[in-house]
Amino acid sequence: MEPAVIVPQAALHIIPREQHTISRKDISPNALRVLYRLRDAGFAGYLVGGAVRDLLVGGHPKDFDVATDATPEQVKQLFRNCRLIGRRFRLAHVVFGREIIEVATFRANSDDGSGDREMENGRLVRDNVYGSIEDDAVRRDFTANALYYAIEDFSVRDYVGGYDDVMARKMKLIGDPEQRYREDPVRMLRAVRLAAKLGFEIEAATAEPIPRLAGLLAEAAPARLFEEILKLFLSGHGVASFEGLERTGLLPVLLPETGAALAANRSGALRRMLLEGLRGTDTRVANDEPVSPAFLFALLLWPAYCRALASLQAQGVSVEDAQRRAADRVTLHQLNTVALPRRFSLPMQEIWLLQSRFSNRQRKRVMRLLAHPRFRAAYDFLVLRMAASDSHADDVAFWREAQTQSSEQLAASLGAAAAGDSYTDENAPPSKRRRRRRRRSGAASAGE
Missing domain, CATH: 3.30.460.10 (Beta Polymerase, domain 2)
Incomplete structure (x- = not known):
């Protein structure tokens, strides 16, 4: 009944x-x-x-x-x-x-x-x-x-x-709050979002059931939750929305692995970085500059990625393999709650995986990374990581300078033998791989 x-x-x-x-x-x-x-x-x-x-x-x-x-x-x-x-x-x-x-x-x-x-x-x-x-x-x-x-x-x-x-300046539900949330659990997110957008306070009786009923959000349609996340964080009031989700207990339901990672990060470094990124997004929205859902989710799920990566490395998984497995694991688990389209999840993962390449100063690697279509987003993400740790200061300084130099100047500063030997043309096709000479089957058997 x-x-x-x-x-x-x-x-x-x-x-x-x-x-x-x-x-x-x-x-x-x-x-x-x-x-x-x-x-x-x-x-x-x-x-x-x-x-x-x-x-x-x-x-x-x-x-x-x-x-x-x-x-x-x-x-x-x-x-x-x-x-x-x-x-x-x-x-x-x-x-x-x-x-x-x-x-x-x-x-x-x-x-x-x-x-x-x-x-x-x-x-x-x-x-x-x-x-x-x-x-x-x-x-x-x-x-x-x-x-x-x-x-x-x-x-x-x-x-x-x-x-x-x-x-x-008060957000108040019409009718019985618990009944209204059970009718449509997404109303809990709407309460947080509208309060953040308008600078309103959620009325006490309207706020009280949210922590108790937060788990109902997990039963909402994942596609609808994806749209709600975009409204929460890409409308110019992302910081206030994030803090509202934390206060009401909705964050661990909406972003389960991020919530767990933030709770486990005693220094608060990951939270500082996340809030710094959201402040930047709010500024871009205020200035009518474009904002990217891929970058947003790279930011929101970065704590989860860091935690998964540390866990895999502790199990003895090689660094490169651990990075890819961590990216896939976090993405897959988040899809249980939020329908994150591949057109956003793939560039999100690229932003993460490019982070390990910023410490490499080999000339060809530097040129290739600068030519990467996701370079700028990955670099901006690296800059954001400074909010969590200043250990990235040297990398940020190098890549900031690298973007201001011509290919010849950069090659010279990296100790290249000749500027003409560098990847001066970003559009040039990669060099042809030397084709291996095919051996006869008998020779192959003998060689083995």
Whole structure:
């Protein structure tokens, strides 16, 4: 038997235009087009969720979502540039070039018996029973995400106390926190991520069950957890997200081997390096510079890799073999929790495996490493390792200087006999390997 669903009561509170800071000039023109067309067709339409929340605290939302009493099929009839998506949640996407305005029909809390609302082990796996705006408000996750901006009078409609929570900078779940987390364990990650993004505090009753229920995350879809990790760490608030995962006990579930390695690293060197890397990523996001999921996962799983490598070497495995086996082991184990695509896991492993080559000063090895397509990422990673240990200072200084020199200068500084003998052209094909002379079978037998 499914547990009884506790439905909180909705009580409308209208915040008039003069009492809030939202202005239409800060709202996407395409979102306004959708809202006005819904209104002109006789439907209710509201800007809803994160955009309203962010605008209230002076943010600049990138996504604008709309809630309406029109069904997805009715929305599609209104917009020629509309496509319907989703099975678990049927949604309408109205496409304006690169911008997509997501339009969701008000959802009900109760099951009408049609089969369009389905629970499995307390988790909501299908939710396409439509209802009123009051129903829609109380079924959303956090009070801060259950605010509706109305274009009729430019007011904000609040049914669950979300406006006061946003003003108090507080993340609070709607309804019973444990029940809501059991419905969808990823809500625990969302609580941490949104609190980190907005600088909010997770309300005490909302935070209390998370350490107890953290293990439920292991049952979430690995592909969904991969997307959540990208949102946590590549949106410009990675340091705060990491610290939030540590506080709530979610880190050892999301990144099990990294959590174990950090706990075992008494000096804290690996944690210092990880946080330094996340600070750099946050800076790049703030400066609109590109960020790489491969580099991010190389950073997040580096403590696990170091621990696996030390364990294999302690067993007498050769250094080179231990490195490859450690990289494969960590990647494979992490895939049990998070679906890390090969297009990211392979360059992640290259970044790790190139680290051992930075101490080699042989001329040909130096030239080859400089020409490696993953050199720059691996070098940046080496620089990050300085946060854990200054033993890499000489390597960092050498390779920093090497990047400023021409091939001839670098070859000369490495004691090359002649600059022309070096790998001066990165695009030159490798020299042909000398072909071994094939011996007759009889001669081969005799030689053995």
